[in-house]
Amino acid sequence: xxxxxxxxxxxxxxxxxxxxxxxxxxxxxxxxxxxxxxxxxxxxxxxxxxxxxxxxxxxxxxxxxxxxxxxxxxxxxxxxxxxxxxxxxxxxxxxxxxxxxxxxxxxxxxxxxxxxxxxxxxxxxxxxxxxxxxxxxxxxxxxxxxxxxxxxxxxxxxxxxxxxxxxxxxxxxxxxxxxxxxxxxxxxxxxxxxxxxxxxxxxxxxxxxxxxxxxxxxxxxxxxxxxxxxxxxxxxxxxxxxxxxxxxxxxxxxxxxxxxxxxxxxxxxxxxxxxxxxxxx
Amino acid sequence: xxxxxxxxxxxxxxxxxxxxxxxxxxxxxxxxxxxxxxxxxxxxxxxxxxxxxxxxxxxxxxxxxxxxxxxxxxxxxxxxxxxxxxxxxxxxxxxxxxxxxxxxxxxxxxxxxxxxxxxxxxxxxxxxxxxxxxxxxxxxxxxxxxxxxxxxxxxxxxxxxxxxxxxxxxxxxxxxxxxxxxxxxxxxxxxxxxxxxxxxxxxxxxxxxxxxxxxxxxxxxxxxxxxxxxxxxxxxxxxxxx
Numbered sequence: 001x002x003x004x005x006x007x008x009x010x011x012x013x014x015x016x017x018x019x020x021x022x023x024x025x026x027x028x029x030x031x032x033x034x035x036x037x038x039x040x041x042x043x044x045x046x047x048x049x050x051x052x053x054x055x056x057x058x059x060x061x062x063x064x065x066x067x068x069x070x071x072x073x074x075x076x077x078x079x080x081x082x083x084x085x086x087x088x089x090x091x092x093x094x095x096x097x098x099x100x101x102x103x104x105x106x107x108x109x110x111x112x113x114x115x116x117x118x119x120x121x122x123x124x125x126x127x128x129x130x131x132x133x134x135x136x137x138x139x140x141x142x143x144x145x146x147x148x149x150x151x152x153x154x155x156x157x158x159x160x161x162x163x164x165x166x167x168x169x170x171x172x173x174x175x176x177x178x179x180x181x182x183x184x185x186x187x188x189x190x191x192x193x194x195x196x197x198x199x200x201x202x203x204x205x206x207x208x209x210x211x212x213x214x215x216x217x218x219x220x221x222x223x224x225x226x227x228x229x230x231x232x233x234x235x236x237x238x239x240x241x242x243x244x245x246x247x248x249x250x251x252x253x254x255x256x257x258x259x260x261x262x263x264x265x266x267x268x269x270x271x272x273x274x275x276x277x278x279x280x281x
Numbered sequence: 282x283x284x285x286x287x288x289x290x291x292x293x294x295x296x297x298x299x300x301x302x303x304x305x306x307x308x309x310x311x312x313x314x315x316x317x318x319x320x321x322x323x324x325x326x327x328x329x330x331x332x333x334x335x336x337x338x339x340x341x342x343x344x345x346x347x348x349x350x351x352x353x354x355x356x357x358x359x360x361x362x363x364x365x366x367x368x369x370x371x372x373x374x375x376x377x378x379x380x381x382x383x384x385x386x387x388x389x390x391x392x393x394x395x396x397x398x399x400x401x402x403x404x405x406x407x408x409x410x411x412x413x414x415x416x417x418x419x420x421x422x423x424x425x426x427x428x429x430x431x432x433x434x435x436x437x438x439x440x441x442x443x444x445x446x447x448x449x450x451x452x453x454x455x456x457x458x459x460x461x462x463x464x465x466x467x468x469x470x471x472x473x474x475x476x477x478x479x480x481x482x483x484x485x486x487x488x489x490x491x492x493x494x495x496x497x498x499x500x501x502x503x504x505x506x507x508x509x510x511x512x513x514x515x516x517x518x519x520x521x522x523x
Contacts, residue, residue: 043370046370046371047369047370047371047374047413048371048411048413049411049412049415050411050462050467051467051468052411071370076290077282077287077290081370084370106290109290109297110294110365112298113368113372114330114367115333115372115375116326116330116333118293118326123286125282126286129282129283129286153325153326154318154319154325154326155318156289157289157318158285191322222322224325
């Protein structure tokens with residue numbers, strides 16, 4: 001196993017964090033609850049002023065902020081959006097974020113933003129396409145970069161690689177980190193009928209710098225990755241399984257739909273912090 | 282990019298830019314022989330992508346939506362979605378072209394004549410709220426709020442929106458609407474321009490002193506000062522500290 005990505009870049013586990021969402025712009029900076037770090041969606045701060053910036057500045061005074069994008073379009077056919085990358089780099093520097101992340105997917109076609117995270121075909125062609133784009137982003141932003149394993153509901157045509165191989169080939173060739181979304185692993189494993197633990201074992205775990213946990217909706221025939229509920233027991237169990245192999249890593253509770261009270265989200269972060277403590281013993 | 286990957290993206294682009302329904306899914310599937318995919322799974326992506334346009338419009342334009350029938354709203358949303366309006370990474374920006382689209386559709390579809398102005402007002406409300414204009418921490422002289430937007434419109438939309446009482450339509454009549462982001466509350470304030478508001482803005486733009494205005498208008502100096510204080514409190518103008 002190669003040296004851990006986090007060690008090479010001096011990245012330490014930050015503990016348990018939650019996302020800065022609009023519902024929490026006023027309450028989060030004032031909370032007296034324990035919180036180790038905060039994730040932001042940079043698209044909400046790159047070109048919006050007013051309340052967004054005030055909330056960002058207030059949180060920056062208290063916590064490490066980690067930008068986690070949804071609009072980089074790292075796998076798409078369009079050239080990288082120069083304005084987006086320029087603003088992202090400026091934001092990462094302004095926040096002094098230790099690293100930043102986005103998803104291994106595409107989100108723009110023909111100049112149109114899809115505002116969703118669409119899966120790539122698991123092919124060598126896609127690997128060859130994505131890797132230089134990741135390198136370009138890292139060179140421009142000049143911070144360690146993580147790619148997240150996205151959820152997907154259908155395998156795209158022409159796939160020649162297993163999903164875990166595809167992830168491995170991209171992050172190893174690009175030499176970036178991996179943001180392991182454990183809920184996505186569970187959702188994908190259920191929807192596509194594979195063993196989630198074997199999938200975790202097949203990943204380049206030495207590159208995992210951050211974990212996402214979230215809730216999902218249980219449909220009639222498919223699980224939907226909504227980030228709209230508490231983390232379910234199966235995902236907590238898979239999280240423990242993962243930490244047994246990675247050791248403690250920065251962990252985020254994602255809650256983006258049907259957002260409850262701030263306390264309810266922080267309760268989930270407390271649970272994650274407890275599991276992290278178990279993992280570090 | 283290799284041809285196989287380009288073909289994949291082209292086929293997805295054709296599917297996602299086309300009308301919702303089974304036909305697009307069939308074409309997508311047919312363009313990849315041997316691809317064993319459940320149509321209902323692929324349909325999710327079309328629903329998600331189109332759903333983002335709809336949900337964003339419904340968040341940004343609640344009064345415009347309420348002013349038309351559900352069927353008319355659906356037609357507007359579907360028509361606008363076909364224009365592929367999401368050209369910016371910030372989701373809300375897809376609403377930027379909605380008011381002009383509504384203006385084009387209003388006559389053709391027999392929609393209420395005030396609808397374009399209402400949609401423009403709602404977009405301006407958001408644009409002011411989210412403006413990147415930074416307010417200075419302090420000013421040396423009376424200064425207009427840098428987020429200020431001015432709309433000339435043939436309906437009394439400020440009262441209509443403020444009432445939120447389900448009135449069927451706004452009163453007709455020319456209105457100069459002022460919209461700005463309050464420096465502390467950071468929400469959009471709006472009002473139909475009044476002579477005192479325009480006077481205070483003129484003072485800020487032209488650097489006129491309260492004394493000079495009192496002398497030129499015949500107003501009592503104390504009354505001029507009171508108007509300046511009132512509109513500064515509302516954030517329409519920024520006053521020097523002290």
